[in-house]
Amino acid sequence: MRLIAIIFLLLFIAAGVVFGALNADLASFDLGFAQLSLPKGGAMLSAVLLGWILGGVTAWLGTSLGHRRRRRRERKVESTTTA
C-alpha cells in the first residue's frame, strides 16, 4: 500500500515538473497592492498547494477547537459540583 502511495506521489511530482516546464512562460498577476510575474505552471502548483494546506488547517482547527470547548465545559461542571 505504502509503495503504491510512493509511486503515485512520484508520478504526481513528475507531472508537476512536466507541467511547470511546459508552462514556463511568465504570467502577470495584479493583486491590487502588488503586481507579480510568475511562471504559469508555478502559479498553478502554488494555488493547489495553498488550497490543500488551507483545507487541512481548517479541518484541524474545527476538531481541536470543538474538543477544547467540550473539555472546558466539563471542567466547569466539575468545579461547581465539588465546590
Added chain:
Amino acid sequence: MNPIWLLALVPPVAFACGWWLARRSHVKRSGARVNELSSDYFRGLNYLLNEEQDKALEVFLRLAEYNRDTVETHLALGNLFRKRGEVDRAIRLHQHLVSRQGLSDEMKTVALLELGEDYMRAGLLDRAETLFSDLVAMDALAPSALRHLIAIYQHEREWHKAIDHARRLEAMTGEDESAMIAQFYCELAEQSRQHGARTEARDYVRDAFACQENCVRAHMIAGRLSSEDGELEQAIASYEAAIAADIAFVPEILPPLLNCYARSGQMDRAEAFLREIMERYHGISPVLALTRLYEGRDGERTAIDFLTGQLRKRPSVRGLMALIDATMDKVSGEARENYLILRDLTRKLLEGQAMYRCSRCGFGAKAHHWQCPSCKSWGTVRPIHGVANE
C-alpha cells in the same frame, strides 16, 4: 466554456482534498486511541477478575482521565472505591456523575443507585432511603431500589415498612418473597411477645403462616406462646409441627419441646417421639436427650449403655463428652485423671467449633441466627452435621 475557467476549480478542489485528508487522519488517530482505551479496559477487567484491585484501580483511573465520556469506567471505579472501603471517594465520583450534564436518564439512574449503595455502605441510611424511595417513585430500576430499601428497613428493624416493600417487590418482579415476609411477621411476633402483647403476637404468627404455611420459626413462636400460657398440648403440637416442617432444626426445638413433655408428665410420649426422630435425624441431639431421659427414669446404667451403643453408630465429640461426664464418678485414681484430661480436651475441641453454618455464604456461628449476619439471608443458618458438631 473557456477551459481556463476550469482552472479556477483547482484551488477549491485542493482545499477539499486537504480538508478531507486532515479529517481522515484525525479519525484514524482517535480510532487508535479507542483501541488503546479498550485494551486498557480489558486489562483493568483482567486485574479485577484476578482480585488485583490496586492495579485495576490504577488502570481505570488512567482510563477515566483519557476519556471523560466513559460513564461505565466511572461506575466501575466508584464500585471499586466502595469495595475498598473508600466510600467518600465513591460518593464524590457518583455525585459527579449524577450532576454531569448530557448524561442519559438511564445512566443517571444507575449512578443514583450506586450513590445510594455508597450511602448505605457509609452508614448514611436516611440519605440512602430517600434516594431509593425517589427511584421507586420514579419507577426507575425499582426492583433493585426496593431490595435496598428492604435491606435498610431490616437493618432499622422497621418490619412493617419492610413487609410493605417486600410485597411491592413481589408484585413488581413476580418473584416469591413469602418466606422473607413470613420472617418479618415472626420478628414482629417476637417483638410483641417480649412486650407482653400476646394477642398481637398470635396475630402476627397467623400472618406468618398465611405467607408460608410451614414456617418453622412461626411454629416455634406459637409453641413458645402456648407454653408460656400453660397450653402445653398446644405447645407440644406446635413444636412437633416445627420439626415436621424442617427436621434440621431439631437441636433448636428439642429443649423447649422436652420441657413441655416434662411439665405435662408425658415422658413416655417424649421417648416415643425421640425414638421416632432418631430414625430420621442423624445428629446427636435426640440421642443426648434420650440419654438424659433414661438417666432420670431408668438409672445411670441404662443411660450409659444406650449412649455407648449409639456412639458406635454415630460418633460424636458431644456424645463422648456426655459419656465422660456420666462415667466420671465411677472411676478413681489415675483413670480419673485421664478422664479429666479427656474431658478438658473435648471441651476445648467444642469451644473452637462453629455449630451452625449459613448454607448460602458459609458463615459459621456458635449460636443460631434466623438471619445470616453475613449475607443477610433468612433461614439459611443451619446446624452443622459432623463429628465435632451436631
